[in-house]
Structures are given as structure tokens and as C-alpha cells.
Amino acid sequence: MVAYLREYYRVSITRACRTLTFPKSMYYYRSVKDDSEVIDKLLELSVAKPREGQDKYYQRIRLEGHKWNKKRVRRVYLMLGLNLRRKTKKRVPKRVKEPLVLPDGPNMTWSMDFMSDSLVHGRRFRTFNIIDDFNRKAIGVEAEFSFPAMGVVQVLKRAIGEHGRPEKVRVDNGPEFLALDFTRWCEAQGIDIQYTQPGRPMQNGFIERFNRTYRQDVLDAHLFEDISQVRILTEEWIKDYNMKRPHEALGGITPERYEKEFSSKQACLEEQTKVV
Numbered sequence: 001m002v003a004y005l006r007e008y009y010r011v012s013i014t015r016a017c018r019t020l021t022f023p024k025s026m027y028y029y030r031s032v033k034d035d036s037e038v039i040d041k042l043l044e045l046s047v048a049k050p051r052e053g054q055d056k057y058y059q060r061i062r063l064e065g066h067k068w069n070k071k072r073v074r075r076v077y078l079m080l081g082l083n084l085r086r087k088t089k090k091r092v093p094k095r096v097k098e099p100l101v102l103p104d105g106p107n108m109t110w111s112m113d114f115m116s117d118s119l120v121h122g123r124r125f126r127t128f129n130i131i132d133d134f135n136r137k138a139i140g141v142e143a144e145f146s147f148p149a150m151g152v153v154q155v156l157k158r159a160i161g162e163h164g165r166p167e168k169v170r171v172d173n174g175p176e177f178l179a180l181d182f183t184r185w186c187e188a189q190g191i192d193i194q195y196t197q198p199g200r201p202m203q204n205g206f207i208e209r210f211n212r213t214y215r216q217d218v219l220d221a222h223l224f225e226d227i228s229q230v231r232i233l234t235e236e237w238i239k240d241y242n243m244k245r246p247h248e249a250l251g252g253i254t255p256e257r258y259e260k261e262f263s264s265k266q267a268c269l270e271e272q273t274k275v276v
Contacts, residue, residue: 002027038068038076046082054083095173095197100205102133105266106259109133109194110166111207114147114174117219125227127234128155129214132163133170133206135262136247137255138238139163141214143230149179156185168192170204213241
């Protein structure tokens, strides 16, 4: 304020200080503190222990015998911009409860989910499971050590190339399904995303039932030396699941046969419509 009065009103320092009731000595005061030692020590600690914060640094400094007080250490710590950003839990948007409805035809709704297991030496892996809700057909089960959002997109691209594009996918609120790479790709493809409510796995009941069968028949039934064994056994199991295994929900027939019978009925209806 003293500098402002001097610049815009062309008054002396004495008059400006008297107007503001500001001690003249305070105007001329310049700090003589030398924080170079504190700066050097905090920078040294930040490089050696980057995940420790101000309190832990202060404790280390005191144990080393330095007498700097906590306020001084904090002032320099903040001046250097060393304060860590706190990780906050990402809020999931409120989800609307939707009934688990059986689709009227194939490729109307695909359900998707992740599972995890480990190899014999302890390394974890994940499987990305996709089924068609209409006939419970296993669209695919991909095994990888990690599955980023773009990995999900690549699997879906291959599945669509083989089975056609679904109108909708039903998923939980996992980070892979919330990622922009996934949501933007689905939007570009014209695929709706139906999210289940957090903590309500049975809102995705079709895939949860599929997961139980897959774990029982493959993951829990074998010990895997490497991930290639998981992929080979999974591929063999999918062929049996789709072509030979009877499903009670489908009236005791296989997903492949159920889809063929549906296609035959649709073809007959189309022929009758043309005749009429």
C-alpha cells in the first residue's frame, strides 16, 4: 500500500506511512533469514523419500539434530511445492436400477465382466468374459495379465467382427468400463452402455452365472504353469459350452442350437409375411 500511494499520489515514504499508520521501520525491513540449509535438506529428502510428507520429513530432520522449528520447515516445504496431492476416491454416478430382461433376439444385449486367478507361481491374471444374454452364448473369454480400457476395446472389435455388433452392453462400474477410451468408443459405435448399481452383482446375473460355471470347470479345475495354458483350455471349454453343453435356461439345448432354431423361426415368419 505504501508503494501504491507513492506511485499514484507522488507522496513521500514518511507521509504514506503516516497516512496508513504503518511503521516506517516495517517498510524498510528486509528478512535476513537464510533458508538455504532447510531448502537443501527438504530437497534431499524429497528425492530420497518422495512418498513421505511434511510431518515425516520434520521428524527425520529433528532426529538428525537440526533445531529448525516445525513452522519454519512447513513454510519452506510449501514454498518448494512439495505438498503431496491426496488421492480421493472417484465418485461413481448414481445408477438407475434396471430389471434383468431377457432380450428378444441375438446381439441385443451382451453382458461383460472380469475375473481373476493366479498361475502356480503366484502371478495374477485376469479374464474378460462376454456372453450374449439372449442364448447365453459365450462370445469370448480373453486371458491377460492386465486389461486397460483399450484392451477391452480391442477384444470387442474382434468379437464384433466375428459375431456382429450388439445394441447394448451391460457392465459394472469397474475402471475399465468407466474410462473415456471405452465410453467414447461405444458411443462412436452406437452401442449403449447399461451400468449396474454398485454392490448389486445380480443386476448382471447372466454373466455372474456364466462366471460361476467357468470358474468351476476351468479355473478351479486346473493348475496353470503359464497363461497360454489358460487360453488353450478356455478355448476348448468355450467350444464345448456353446456346442455340446445343454442349458436348462434354454430348455436343455445348446446355445448354438437355440440360435439356429430362432433364426429358422424368424425366416419362416418373414416368408409368411411376404406371402400375405
